[in-house]
Amino acid sequence: MTELLRNPEKLSRAQAELHQVIGKGxxxxxxxxxxLPYLEAVLKETFRLHPIAPLLLPRKSGEDFPIGGFTIPKGAQVYINVFAIGRDPxxxxxxxxxxxDRFLGSDIDVRGQNFELVPFGGGRRICPGLPLAARMLPLMLGSLINIFNWKLEDGVIPENMxxxxxxxxxxxxxQSLKAVPIPI
Structure with missing residues (x-):
């Protein structure tokens, strides 16, 4: 919600998709x-910029492993910095x-197969809440922005959030988001 309220043109685009596909309100x-591909792209972009956890559960190297000119020794504990991956230029x-828009027409998914976007982890240690999140987040966010228009509280403008x-x-x-819903 914060990113959409900070970027009103993207909020309008998501609302337009919702109004067209399922009907206003x-x-x-x-x-x-x-x-709803644009709504899905909004969620992926949010996961990229604001992952749930900055570091995934630690992993242990099963053998010496060369990567990027370095060798990770067998038995080393490895942490994956999802926050840094999501902001890597x-x-x-x-x-x-x-x-x-970077996710429109892209096969990148949050289910642990695309290592540039792994907010829920991957492999055996993937977050057990992923199936619930994959169903509930689009329903909740989509319903909130399809049923209400939103305005920021206390005279805050998007550029100063x-x-x-x-x-x-x-x-x-x-600092918590303070927004006022206005029924459509």
Whole structure:
């Protein structure tokens, strides 16, 4: 929601897709999700910029492994920095900008197969909540932006929104979003 409110043109585009596909002011059904590519792109871009956890669960190297001119020794504990991968300029153009269009027509998925976008991890240690998140997040976000228009509280304008984050086991906004829903 914060990124969409900070980028009103992207919010308008997501709302237009929802209005066209399922109808203005209606809640989304699970069957509608596959027909909403821009909403899916918004969620992927949000996961890229704001992963749930900055570091994946640690892994242990089973053997010496050369990578990038270095050797990871057998038995070393390895942490994957998802936050850094999502903002790596060698992978992403304009890595600090919210650009959902980068995922339109792309096969990149959050299910652990594309290593440039692994907010839920991958392999045996993939987040067990991924199936629930994959179903619920589009339903919740899509319903919120299809049923309501939104305005920021306290005279805040999109360009001045506080986007600072607090890091811990999970990443969260340092200052909560305050927005007012206006029924459509």
């Amino acid at each position: 209606k809640t989304i059904e699970e069957a509608d999700i596959s027909r 060698s992978i992403w153009d304009d890595p600090d900008k919210f650009v959902p 506080n986007m600072e984050e607090k890091f811990g086991l999970a990443v969260q906004k340092a």
